[in-house]
Amino acid sequence: MAEFDLIARIRERSRHAGIDDGVVLGIGDDAALLQVPAGHELVVTADTLNDGVHFPHATAPADVGWKALAVNLSDLAAMGARPAWCTLSLSLPGDDPAWLDAFLDGFLELASIHRIALVGGDTTRGPRSIAVTALGVVEAGRALRRDHARVGDDIWVTGTLGDAAAALALGGHLPWPEAAGGGVPGADAGNTADPAGSAFLAERLARPRPGVAAGRQLPGLAHACVDISDGLLADLGHVCACSGTGAQVDVDALPASVALRTLLEPRASCASPPLAAARRECMRAFQATGGDDYELCFTASPSRRDAVAAALGGIGVDATRIGRIVATPGVHALTADAAPWQAPHRGYVHFG
Amino acid sequence: MAEFDLIARIRERSRHAGIDDGVVLGIGDDAALLQVPAGHELVVTADTLNDGVHFPHATAPADVGWKALAVNLSDLAAMGARPAWCTLSLSLPGDDPAWLDAFLDGFLELASIHRIALVGGDTTRGPRSIAVTALGVVEAGRALRRDHARVGDDIWVTGTLGDAAAALALGGHLPWPEAAGGGVPGADAGNTADPAGSAFLAERLARPRPGVAAGRQLPGLAHACVDISDGLLADLGHVCACSGTGAQVDVDALPASVALRTLLEPRASCASPPLAAARRECMRAFQATGGDDYELCFTASPSRRDAVAAALGGIGVDATRIGRIVATPGVHALTADAAPWQAPHRGYVHFG
Known part of the structure; x- marks a missing residue:
């Protein structure tokens, strides 16, 4: 041919x-x-x-x-x-x-x-x-940029994080640990797989659904925006570097799919403290540093919280506040108990 | 890195x-x-x-x-x-x-x-x-297209053809057959090499100079235009197919650089008729079918001949009439004695 x-x-x-x-x-x-x-x-x-x-x-x-x-x-x-x-x-x-x-x-x-x-x-x-x-x-003049974040802004993300990294780590080979039911909070609108199954994660990796509709709601609401292709902390780092700001992120507040939680949240069947801690760390790494999520991360004034929720909710997109823009340079990740969280080395995300 | x-x-x-x-x-x-x-x-x-x-x-x-x-x-x-x-x-x-x-x-x-x-x-x-x-x-509305050639149009090309094919065939390895002096008709304006030497051909292949200035003179003058990247006859074939016309081309009227003529024109040192014929055929093949020339081929009404020559001459670009658009579909190549010329198979252009 x-x-x-x-x-x-x-x-x-x-x-x-x-x-x-x-x-x-x-x-x-x-x-x-x-x-x-x-x-x-x-x-x-x-x-x-x-x-x-x-x-x-x-x-x-x-x-x-x-x-x-x-x-x-x-x-x-x-x-x-x-x-x-x-x-x-x-x-x-x-x-x-x-x-x-x-x-x-x-x-x-x-x-x-x-x-x-x-x-x-x-x-x-x-x-x-x-x-x-x-x-x-x-x-003209309405595009979202990386360099317009302001100190005091909320930091938001759309959808859920960590699914693609988990799918990559599973590699399509590991058996699904256990079945789970339940609602579908934050499930990807177009993803047709069982929202609690491994196929859901695989589809998030193979067929990411770009946040075009979400992005079009944000001019006039968001100050800065970036897509999460390199991992949340890395991409947020770009926003901060371009805006001359820093960011504080609560890694335990990151939105997770039912499938990811089914896979990694500590639960009764693996209640030993070391295993629970390992699962939690793995989940944090997938969510905060795993790439390929293609969700949007944006900043907006706290005075616009309701407007943001209404604009995105109106088109069926979940958005979660995960931190705020601060003056101190750098991206500071904190756990739920306010301890600094250190991103693991890249090899860490290959769990087994 | x-x-x-x-x-x-x-x-x-x-x-x-x-x-x-x-x-x-x-x-x-x-x-x-x-x-x-x-x-x-x-x-x-x-x-x-x-x-x-x-x-x-x-x-x-x-x-x-x-x-x-x-x-x-x-x-x-x-x-x-x-x-x-x-x-x-x-x-x-x-x-x-x-x-x-x-x-x-x-x-x-x-x-x-x-x-x-x-x-x-x-x-x-x-x-x-x-x-x-x-x-x-x-x-708006002024772009040159492939599909606007009209029966009766002149067919023009800018610059010279066949240089890149010759350079490719030489491969940088063959010795330059002989030195030659003389003027520089049609020489590429930016080419700094000796216009009669093999380095001139090599530079035509390695650093083609896109006809941006020429193209910008042609809206309002040319009916159809294409760049010669796949070889003259092939690219002219696209114009004809898109315009619902045919074309008649005089392969012995194609503009040749001093360097190409020095390399391939029959001359005293190789006056035997078979060798002279082989050189002429090789030159026709390079010029009519060799790709990578990146000159422009365009069609224009015969009533605009002076205007075309003036517009392109004014910016130092040589343009040559090489045939005309006809109603009979297909691209018909003719030699100087009006005999049909058949493009050789691709392998032919590797001479030695």
Whole structure:
């Protein structure tokens, strides 16, 4: 399958998706022509996934396609932008139309949800790699930035944290420790798996749902915003460094899914104090430092607590206050009993 | 060198370049914020270079950086756009700050010439691969497209053709057959090598100079335009397919550099008819089917011949009429004696 056949296939499937807002000229010329709405700024981000680095080689191609777009949409979400267009640069080692079609299934499924049009890119021969550039629009002057946090702000996160890190650690191989029932507080709206099962965590890792709707509620409410792709403390560190502030975070107040709690919360069946402590530490590490969550972390004035809760609650997104912005530089993590908490070394998160 | 160090290095060097037209927020947030000028459309293209596929592993990193941007700028040129911003997704196998710095030397040198700002991207671990997305702007409704060629149009090309294919075939290993002097008709304006020497051809391959200035002269003059990256006949085929036309091309009228003519034109020292014929065929193949030229091919009404020559001549760009758009589908190549010319198989272009 030559490059032109691949491009023709991508073009045909992309056209079939029928998304063409602002597209003057799509795939097929030297470049695409796009119309940014008047009074709006253009928002641009680029993220790449490499085989064996960002996903295991055996990952289902539809999941690779979904995630390659999701990580970029999450960056647009963190700016408060509306997704509009994207390009896809796809390197593939050989002719594999079945892989490409399945990849496009996932990519275009998510594109359709967020009405983002695939308008260009290229296909090349090489080790499997997916480079996406996503373009969005936001009303001029209304974008969310990292550098506008203010001392005294609340720190909020959307959804739940630590699920992806737990799924990565489970690796799809460990048996699920025990079944659990119960409600679904904070469950990912689009996640169709049993909210208390390991499949829920696996789907959080494989098919992250970018917080586009949440991000669009936040201009005018939030002061600073970032997506949690590198882990909460690391990404919050970026906000503080850019804003010239520090942050205090309660690591035991971080929102956890039913599935994560089922997996790691101390419980009767493992009541020995050392085991309970190990589980708690593991959970803290997953939640505070595990990457790949793609939730939003934002800061807002305490006077806007009700407005934030109403705006996000109105679209079915849970948001949790987890700390506050302080003047002392650095990110200070504290446990429920106000003791400083030290993030473990990276290797720690591989538990067994 | 971790990802953040790499990004910090790229950010620092990019800032130093001092290009910030329309950049509200550059590298360092989840995404960049950009201001498209009123009354303009956004032009977007993405092209990737992979190590060992698009350039030999030993290629000077500064040349890789230059070319990775050049191939994208050439696409913007073919749309008649003004380059504005770009993203860079860089996969590197390991820590090699010296390679990165040299790569940025070439990338940012060309970026500076065309005043295109590097506003985002990412660095990942993986086989060496460079994915660039370039953004430009063009007055609304004025972009050059592939699908607007009209029967009766002249077909033009800028600059000279076949140099890159010859350099690729020479591979930097073959000795230069003989020295030659003379004028520099059609020589690439920025190419600093001896216009009759093999280094001239090598530089045409390693550091193509995108026809941005030429492209910006053509809206209102040209009907259709494409960049010659896949080879003249192939790219002209795209124009014809998109426009519902055919084309007739005189392969012996294609503009050749002094260096290419020195290399391949039949001359006294090899006057035997079979050798002369082989040289002529080789030259035709390089010029008509060799890729990587990054010149522009465009069509325009015969009534605009003087206007085209004046517009391009005014900025020091040579343009040559090489055929015309016809109603019969397909690209019909003819020799000077009006015989049909058949493009050789791809392997043919490796002469020795």
